[in-house]
Amino acid sequence: MSTPPYRILTDDEYERVYRAAADAAGPHRQNLGRYTLAEIVSATLTAAGVFEPAPTPEPDTCSALYLPTDPEEFDAHTLGVWQQCGEEPDHGDTDHNSGDMGWDDGMPGAFPARTTEQEA
Ligand SMILES: [Zn+2]
Numbered sequence: 001m002s003t004p005p006y007r008i009l010t011d012d013e014y015e016r017v018y019r020a021a022a023d024a025a026g027p028h029r030q031n032l033g034r035y036t037l038a039e040i041v042s043a044t045l046t047a048a049g050v051f052e053p054a055p056t057p058e059p060d061t062c063s064a065l066y067l068p069t070d071p072e073e074f075d076a077h078t079l080g081v082w083q084q085c086g087e088e089p090d091h092g093d094t095d096h097n098s099g100d101m102g103w104d105d106g107m108p109g110a111f112p113a114r115t116t117e118q119e120a
Contacts, residue, residue, distance in 0.1 A: 005051050006050070006051060007049065008051045008054065010053060018038065025037060045080070051080050056104070061086050061089060062089050062090070062113050064112055066082070066084075066096065066107070066110050067080070067082055068081065068101070069109045077102070083101060085098050094106065096110075096113075
């Protein structure tokens with residue numbers, strides 16, 4: 001089984017999509033609130049195999065990121081939700097774990113950690 005094709009929006013594209021959704025919501029925007037509107041945008045994009053830009057990794061843990069992209073493998077609550085590894089920075093292997101799921105750097109949707117030791 002292969003991973004369906006997917007695309008990750010740039011920050012600029014995401015902002016335009018979000019603003020368009022906010023405009024389209026018109027008078028309902030206030031009732032929805034920013035969080036719900038973002039959820040709707042995310043779910044709508046995800047249904048088409050398009051995903052939000054990667055978040056800036058939280059400091060003090062491994063910066064490896066993972067984007068669950070396969071609708072056959074993940075449910076609606078995890079599909080398209082970026083995961084960051086919760087282990088020590090530079091933990092020295094390619095297996096990462098966010099607490100909710102584990103992944104390997106070789107998997108589709110995996111973004112290896114930026115090592116802090118690279119310049120040394
Ligand atoms: Zn890690």
